Structures are given as structure tokens and as C-alpha cells.
Amino acid sequence: MNHQIIFDAEVDIPSGTEEQFHKVITAVLDAEGVAVPCEVNVLFTDDGGIHQINLDMREVDRPTDVLSFPMFELAPGEKLLISTGSVAAFEASVHMEIQRVQGVKNVLFGGEGLFHTVLTGPGKVWLQTMPIVAVAGALRPYVASGK
Numbered sequence: 252m253n254h255q256i257i258f259d260a261e262v263d264i265p266s267g268t269e270e271q272f273h274k275v276i277t278a279v280l281d282a283e284g285v286a287v288p289c290e291v292n293v294l295f296t297d298d299g300g301i302h303q304i305n306l307d308m309r310e311v312d313r314p315t316d317v318l319s320f321p322m323f324e325l326a327p328g329e330k331l332l333i334s335t336g337s338v339a340a341f342e343a344s345v346h347m348e349i350q351r352v353q354g355v356k357n358v359l360f361g362g363e364g365l366f367h368t369v370l371t372g373p374g375k376v377w378l379q380t381m382p383i384v385a386v387a388g389a390l391r392p393y394v395a396s397g398k
Contacts (some may be wrong), residue, residue, distance in 0.1 A: 284301065337378045
């Protein structure tokens with residue numbers, strides 16, 4: 252699959268870092284069976300850069316360990332059901348509703364807790380991914396150990 256992987260660096264990174272990330276990202280997309288071309292943007296930054304992104308995108312005046320902000324454009328009436336902790340920001344035209352998870356099995360075994368968020372379009376929605384420590388753990392199987 253022909254994926255576009257774009258790198259930008261606001262800080263110095265070791266030689267070969269982009270190539271290594273390219274290999275890992277490609278391996279993850281292939282392993283997950285992503286069958287459509289996609290674009291992945293990687294920004295190497297520091298706490299000051301993350302602080303500014305948080306301020307611009309989330310109105311959070313501090314650095315955090317949020318890794319990315321995928322964006323979705325919802326059509327009028329289109330709904331997105333997601334974990335409440337994944338919502339980073341959304342336009343004023345998007346309606347947000349918190350709903351209780353239905354069904355005992357879903358509550359006990361769904362892994363999302365008692366509530367989820369329903370966002371209804373029209374408008375843009377930005378989601379945040381898991382903290383960097385969890386992302387590193389998820390990527391570990393795709394990275395050569397060097398042993």
C-alpha cells in the first residue's frame with residue numbers, strides 16, 4: 252500500500268530516526284491490514300512544542316503526554332461514538348452527548364467504563380490518542396529488539 256509518511260522536526264533528532272520510524276509505521280499499518288492509502292504526520296518536538304499544541308488545539312495551558320490529534324469531519328447528523336477520554340476538541344457546531352453504556356456485558360467487558368461520548372455533526376472533531384507510554388507498549392511487537 253502506498254502510504255504517505257511526513258516527518259517534521261522542531262528539535263534535533265539522531266541520524267536514522269526518520270528511517271526507523273518509517274519502518275515501524277509501515278509495519279504497523281501492514282500488520283493492522285490498513286487497506287487504503289493514508290497519511291501519517293510525525294512531529295518531533297519537546298515539552299514547549301507540546302505545550303503550544305495543547306494550548307492551540309485543546310486550550311490546555313501545559314505540556315501533556317498526548318501523542319496525536321486525528322481529525323474527522325462529520326456530516327450533518329453523522330454520529331461518532333467514542334471513549335470520553337479520547338475527545339480533544341470539536342467545533343461549536345458539533346453536539347456532544349454523554350451516554351451510559353448499555354448492557355451488563357458491555358460495562359464489565361467492554362473496557363471503556365460506564366460512559367461513552369456521542370458526537371453528532373456537522374463539524375470537525377479532533378481526537379487524542381493514548382499516552383506515549385501506552386503507545387510505546389503497543390508498538391513494541393513491531394520494533395526489532397536488536398538482540
